[in-house]
Amino acid sequence: MKGMTVIVKTIASWVKILIILFGIYIILFGHLTPGGGFAGGVILASSYVLVMLAYGREFVQKDLPLSLDSKLDCLGAFAFAMIAILGFVFGGTFFYNFLSKYGQQFKLISAGTIPLSNIAIGLKVGASLFLVIFILSTFRRDTSGSEKE
Amino acid sequence: MPYALCFLLFMIGLYCAVVKKNMVKIVIGITVMEYAVNLFLIMLGYRFGGVAPIMEKDTLESGMQQFLNTSVDPLPQALVLTAIVISLGSLALMISICIRTYEKYGTFDITEIRRLKG
């Protein structure tokens, strides 16, 4: 997949930073305003899709290789499971909210394990969706129907 | 009455998924069915003149009882939030099957695939 013209590339490199900032805001403030981990993760994935559409596939392959992306995905899922198991260790039941008494209400640091879970879910969803769109665009028809092994 | 329109949308999606021959049209029918189900679940929890289930700083002191009387149901919203993201994952899986079948057989038609065996 080739890139686009110079105007599109310049604007994409500026707008990408704003989209990543917006995605991080939606993830971090998920316990105070509408949003949460899922919507923020999809926004993070779509910022990288914008760079891939504007610059071409090879540029993104150098910038964020597939092996690093798979590791980010597994790290997000592992962090979510670790938060659940830590709740079991400290509280007695699975997913117990063991930090909920620290911090004041309606501030950023409050609600215990909920912001940490939001960050883990956002990382996982963003990495997964970018991986699948990258794989879909890499797959190309080599010859006309004969299988090459 | 709005429930009946939602059910009509579900039936349109079911007709498309059953009758059509093109594989991408079948995927489009399944997507329309998912939209209809999500809309129906959120419509079940609506209250006339309601507010969104998000608390602010001054509801805790003054208006807790009023918040309880006018808020909409938060439980269907939690279920639908998960369902929307799962539908994106299953759409990616269905489209990857369609692309793979097109590379192998050269067509999107499901009746042609049954004849070209072996």
Place this chain on the structure above:
Amino acid sequence: MVVFYILLVFIIIGAIIAVETKNLLSAIICIGAIGFGASLMFLFLRAPDIAITQIVVEVLGLIILIRATISRDLTFISGDKEFFGTVVSVVIIFMIFLFGIRVFDTVPEFGEPVFAQTSGAASQTYLSEGLEETGAANIVSSVILDFRAYDTLGEATVLFTSIIGATVILRKKSRKSLGDLDE
């Protein structure tokens, strides 16, 4: 109340066009229009979390759908359908629709939800004790990540598995273009 009817009629007209058109690209654009109409409807039904999620998921879904059709030569559907199978399917679907309408008499009226009429409903507990027990001001976040966190764990597993499935299916032909990835 009139807004709901206008948006629902818009969505149904978009769905009929998406089903009946012969050009695949027009059908995909109609799916985009249905998604935006559904997001507006979620906003008027007082669910802002769902509206944000629906719009961004809609955009990524359109990119995935267009990837499947834009570079293939076959964007027009040809051939004739079998007449008997189509008529039987339409008749059965119409009868299911007529029987299904009768079920809506048992559901409460639109505008009076179930949890306002029963006293021991779970949503009453979530609304009244959500802030003290978890400390989160967004009640929907506290429901999906503290009261019902098992559902979120199941959803993360399903997403993980479906993405792995899509990666494995599209793997064989592109081994040469992915280079030294699987060594």
